[in-house]
Amino acid sequence: MKHHINFSVNGDDYSLAVDPWRTLNELLREDLNLTGTKLGCGTGDCGACTVMVDGRTVSSCLTLAVSVNGKSVTTVEGLAPSGEELHPIQESFIKTGAIQCGFCTAGMEMSALHLLNNNPEPTEKEIRAGLSGNLCRCTGYNQIVEAISVAAEQIRDSEHEKEER
Amino acid sequence: MKRFNIVGTDVPRTDAEAKARGTAIYTDDMKLPGMLYGKILRSPLPHALIRNIDISRAASLPGVKCVITGEDTPKIKYGNWRLFPETQDEYPLAVEKVRFIGDEVAAVAAIDNDTAEEALELIKVEYEELPGVFDVDSSILPAAPVIHDYCPSNISVNRKIKYGDIEKGFAEADYVREDTFTMQSVSHAYLEPCSALAQVDLDGRITLWTSTQVPYIIQCLLASTLNMRENDIRVIKPFVGGGFGGKMELRAWEFCAAFIAKKTGRPVKFTLSREEEFLTGRRRHPMKIRSRVGFKKDGTLVAKDLRIQLDGGAYNAMGPTATFLCGNFGAMLYRYPNYRFHGEHIYTNKPPASAMRGFGAPQSLYATEIQMNLAAEELGIDPIDIRLKNAQVSGDKIPDVATISSCGFIESIKAVADMSGWKEKRKNLKPGQGIGIGCYSFISGGVFNWFNTQYPFSAAEVRAFSDGTVHLLTMASDIGQGSDTVLKQILAEELGLNMGDIRITSADTSMTPQADLGSWGSRVTLMAGNAVIDAAKKIKERLFGALSARFNLNVIHEIECKNGRVQAVTRPDYGLTFGEAVALVQKANRGEPLVARGSYTPRGKGLVTPAFGFGAQVAEVEVDRQTGLVEVKQMWTAHDCGTVINPRSVEGQLAGSIQMGLGYALSEQFVMDGGKTLNTSFVDYKMPTAADMPPSQVVHVDTYEPEGPMGAKEAGEGLASPTAPAISDAVYHATGYRCMDLPVTPEKILEGMKKD
Numbered sequence: 001m002k003h004h005i006n007f008s009v010n011g012d013d014y015s016l017a018v019d020p021w022r023t024l025n026e027l028l029r030e031d032l033n034l035t036g037t038k039l040g041c042g043t044g045d046c047g048a049c050t051v052m053v054d055g056r057t058v059s060s061c062l063t064l065a066v067s068v069n070g071k072s073v074t075t076v077e078g079l080a081p082s083g084e085e086l087h088p089i090q091e092s093f094i095k096t097g098a099i100q101c102g103f104c105t106a107g108m109e110m111s112a113l114h115l116l117n118n119n120p121e122p123t124e125k126e127i128r129a130g131l132s133g134n135l136c137r138c139t140g141y142n143q144i145v146e147a148i149s150v151a152a153e154q155i156r157d158s159e160h161e162k163e164e165r
Numbered sequence: 166m167k168r169f170n171i172v173g174t175d176v177p178r179t180d181a182e183a184k185a186r187g188t189a190i191y192t193d194d195m196k197l198p199g200m201l202y203g204k205i206l207r208s209p210l211p212h213a214l215i216r217n218i219d220i221s222r223a224a225s226l227p228g229v230k231c232v233i234t235g236e237d238t239p240k241i242k243y244g245n246w247r248l249f250p251e252t253q254d255e256y257p258l259a260v261e262k263v264r265f266i267g268d269e270v271a272a273v274a275a276i277d278n279d280t281a282e283e284a285l286e287l288i289k290v291e292y293e294e295l296p297g298v299f300d301v302d303s304s305i306l307p308a309a310p311v312i313h314d315y316c317p318s319n320i321s322v323n324r325k326i327k328y329g330d331i332e333k334g335f336a337e338a339d340y341v342r343e344d345t346f347t348m349q350s351v352s353h354a355y356l357e358p359c360s361a362l363a364q365v366d367l368d369g370r371i372t373l374w375t376s377t378q379v380p381y382i383i384q385c386l387l388a389s390t391l392n393m394r395e396n397d398i399r400v401i402k403p404f405v406g407g408g409f410g411g412k413m414e415l416r417a418w419e420f421c422a423a424f425i426a427k428k429t430g431r432p433v434k435f436t437l438s439r440e441e442e443f444l445t446g447r448r449r450h451p452m453k454i455r456s457r458v459g460f461k462k463d464g465t466l467v468a469k470d471l472r473i474q475l476d477g478g479a480y481n482a483m484g485p486t487a488t489f490l491c492g493n494f495g496a497m498l499y500r501y502p503n504y505r506f507h508g509e510h511i512y513t514n515k516p517p518a519s520a521m522r523g524f525g526a527p528q529s530l531y532a533t534e535i536q537m538n539l540a541a542e543e544l545g546i547d548p549i550d551i552r553l554k555n556a557q558v559s560g561d562k563i564p565d566v567a568t569i570s571s572c573g574f575i576e577s578i579k580a581v582a583d584m585s586g587w588k589e590k591r592k593n594l595k596p597g598q599g600i601g602i603g604c605y606s607f608i609s610g611g612v613f614n615w616f617n618t619q620y621p622f623s624a625a626e627v628r629a630f631s632d633g634t635v636h637l638l639t640m641a642s643d644i645g646q647g648s649d650t651v652l653k654q655i656l657a658e659e660l661g662l663n664m665g666d667i668r669i670t671s672a673d674t675s676m677t678p679q680a681d682l683g684s685w686g687s688r689v690t691l692m693a694g695n696a697v698i699d700a701a702k703k704i705k706e707r708l709f710g711a712l713s714a715r716f717n718l719n720v721i722h723e724i725e726c727k728n729g730r731v732q733a734v735t736r737p738d739y740g741l742t743f744g745e746a747v748a749l750v751q752k753a754n755r756g757e758p759l760v761a762r763g764s765y766t767p768r769g770k771g772l773v774t775p776a777f778g779f780g781a782q783v784a785e786v787e788v789d790r791q792t793g794l795v796e797v798k799q800m801w802t803a804h805d806c807g808t809v810i811n812p813r814s815v816e817g818q819l820a821g822s823i824q825m826g827l828g829y830a831l832s833e834q835f836v837m838d839g840g841k842t843l844n845t846s847f848v849d850y851k852m853p854t855a856a857d858m859p860p861s862q863v864v865h866v867d868t869y870e871p872e873g874p875m876g877a878k879e880a881g882e883g884l885a886s887p888t889a890p891a892i893s894d895a896v897y898h899a900t901g902y903r904c905m906d907l908p909v910t911p912e913k914i915l916e917g918m919k920k921d
Contacts, residue, residue: 033196039193043847045846077188093185094181097816099178101407103355104356105184127855134855138821139820140817142858144855
């Protein structure tokens with residue numbers, strides 16, 4: 001029997017009936033056509049499917065769709081504040097060369113967002129630890145680590161500016 | 166050195182924004198109206214005859230639209246070496262026999278994934294199990310089970326290289342040593358599991374979107390396997406989530422998607438699970454390498470006799486090329502006046518090994534590099550010095566193996582020794598600390614064109630428009646390495662345009678010029694880059710002629726494309742914008758569009774490659790003497806990739822290579838129980854994470870490759886080789902344990918330390 005769930009994704013409200021075994025990853029990719037979130041392993045090991053649920057990162061491949069009832073989900077498509085502007089994390093990923101094949105990127109960016117929300121001034125070691133649930137086979141991670149530290153700085157600078165104003 | 170405007174600068178990847186936003190579409194992201202979902206039934210046995218397949222229950226399950234077995238297909242074998250049809254040994258779905266755990270037996274297409282999966286469980290296959298062989302030694306015994314009837318010896322390819330006089334060479338040697346090395350199998354572990362989506366049009370023609378490195382090869386092989394004409398198949402490569410050599414053959418799911426689409430008239434998509442990827446996927450060849458080398462007392466190499474047995478698994482896949490290449494790589498780096506190689510590609514009942522980043526080099530060069538260090542120690546020579554003494558240099562020629570037109574190897578060795586403080590550290594590190602060296606050479610695309618086509622090696626089409634933009638069409642495949650960006654940079658440089666003025670369409674076989682063998686063997690920058698330059702030069706000729714006529718220029722004037730203009734070099738006022746110049750050409754030709762085709766084929770460069778990259782790497786490690794755990798503290802790399810077209814991309818390639826090499830050295834391996842792969846998840850297959858990566862410092866040695874586009878050559882694939890020998894040598898330096906059988910695990914280190 002299908003379950004009826006109400007939830008929001010990137011600020012948009014949805015109301016759907018889903019099978020009890022449907023994963024959040026299937027819900028996003030198959031039902032809502034939000035394919036920015038990838039599926040790399042299906043067993044919660046690679047981090048490519050990472051999304052935020054109520055401000056915490058989860059592996060969408062291991063999260064059941066029914067469990068997001070009443071919750072708010074953020075995916076890579078919701079990262080940029082508007083259609084035009086990029087989030088500082090996206091900007092720095094582009095600028096530093098942190099993106100090669102791009103398949104881990106959405107998950108990396110969501111993990112980075114979670115990290116910076118909780119620790120605006122991470123050390124390199126903390127960034128590496130924060131990414132330990134996200135695998136990448138192209139970049140060797142160095143430019144991703146650099147991207148996150150550049151983004152952290154940029155976010156701090158822009159918040160500083162806001163305060164001064 | 167020649168100065169460039171766009172080449173050599175950190176232009177951001179032109180596909181990066183789409184990837185950062187999550188809007189880049191990969192194959193599995195696509196859905197078509199009426200699309201069916203496909204799944205593959207695989208053999209649970211390593212070697213067996215198929216006695217019967219009963220699909221009736223699966224076929225009658227509601228929602229199932231098609232079930233096929235090998236018997237339904239045209240039963241045409243495929244394989245990349247179509248120049249030698251006997252090496253084409255694989256059916257898309259098994260016919261009569263299965264040869265490894267995971268061999269494809271049947272395929273199902275249903276209205277959704279759950280139904281397709283349920284249907285797989287309803288297919289009943291009766292097998293008659295046969296004895297299997299799981300290592301090369303057992304496989305070549307006279308009484309060993311025969312895996313393919315056409316090949317009773319189980320040795321599918323023999324490759325020999327010989328030059329100089331090997332016996333005379335060894336007779337002249339003061340010091341001879343023979344060593345045996347073995348290497349494990351590792352996974353490409355690209356993040357994107359393979360996926361293919363096929364659609365059939367009203368005329369029965371097929372469009373296939375697939376996660377591949379080689380759209381043109383897929384087009385040809387799919388056509389022959391389906392018994393169709395090549396151009397009735399259109400292959401489109403969407404964004405691809407990494408390949409590393411693992412996505413460069415026609416595979417069962419691509420065939421099944423196309424075949425079922427044709428049968429049902431509905432689009433069909435197959436996407437592999439990670440478990441399927443690990444359990445049955447292609448992998449790097451395990452090898453057994455016996456190497457005999459002879460030196461003079463002063464460390465001068467006089468001879469090398471190399472025997473390599475490749476554990477190919479159940480099918481040839483790209484194994485013949487690996488067999489060919491590992492012998493070539495065995496002759497690289499150092500000057501061996503007398504050399505002999507015998508390579509054998511041997512079948513076993515395991516998942517087929519195939520191409521993987523380095524393509525025979527990581528194994529072959531591991532043996533070369535470790536053996537060099539073993540010899541250096543016995544001869545009382547520093548590892549750096551013995552390398553400098555024997556290093557290949559620009560202008561070296563090896564019959565049938567190499568013509569080296571540019572070589573920064575000596576500079577690389579010297580640079581890496583300086584950066585790492587080698588001389589001091591090699592003498593003075595504390596117990597448990599060590600540094601070690603590994604070097605590499607690699608090809609910039611293969612000349613050994615086993616694929617046998619009538620086409621040039623690469624082609625490019627450039628269309629120029631009067632609004633000042635151009636459209637580049639190329640079959641070169643960006644699989645994440647950044648070739649679209651690099652080719653745009655080369656074209657922008659050549660035509661004096663900005664990156665934003667160029668639109669690129671790559672890797673759609675119905676639109677992009679035939680042909681290009683795709684992304685492998687580090688061929689793209691050099692070969693596709695040269696084709697782009699060739700096309701751009703033809704465009705320029707037309708523009709220059711028109712400008713010359715327009716301003717009545719004396720023929721001695723040099724004309725250039727610069728900053729969006731076409732102008733006389735010494736009189737820029739005799740010039741037009743690029744768009745105006747294009748319009749002028751079109752007017753002069755009564756409206757004909759300004760289009761040019763360029764191509765590249767290496768000629769007179771030998772049978773292997775037009776250009777070689779070189780480099781050296783030093784690793785510093787600390788080994789916990791209680792646990793045997795290795796921590797890599799620092800990597801230093803100096804390499805020669807010719808002109809660096811995009812520094813950030815080259816550095817990204819290097820860091821990615823170190824990640825893969827670190828895994829190859831220390832943690833990655835397929836754990837096998839007979840024919841069964843036991844570690845089939847990222848938890849059990851130990852790939853380095855961000856926290857495992859050592860700091861790294863790099864120097865690009867300044868060289869210019871005359872055969873390359875603007876002096877560029879291979880970058881990134883060769884670098885897959887030096888990391889494992891460098892780390893292994895550093896572990897030896899730290900502990901006295903010399904690893905002859907990769908990977909270097911804590912158990913082996915502790916065991917090895919006990920022996921001392």
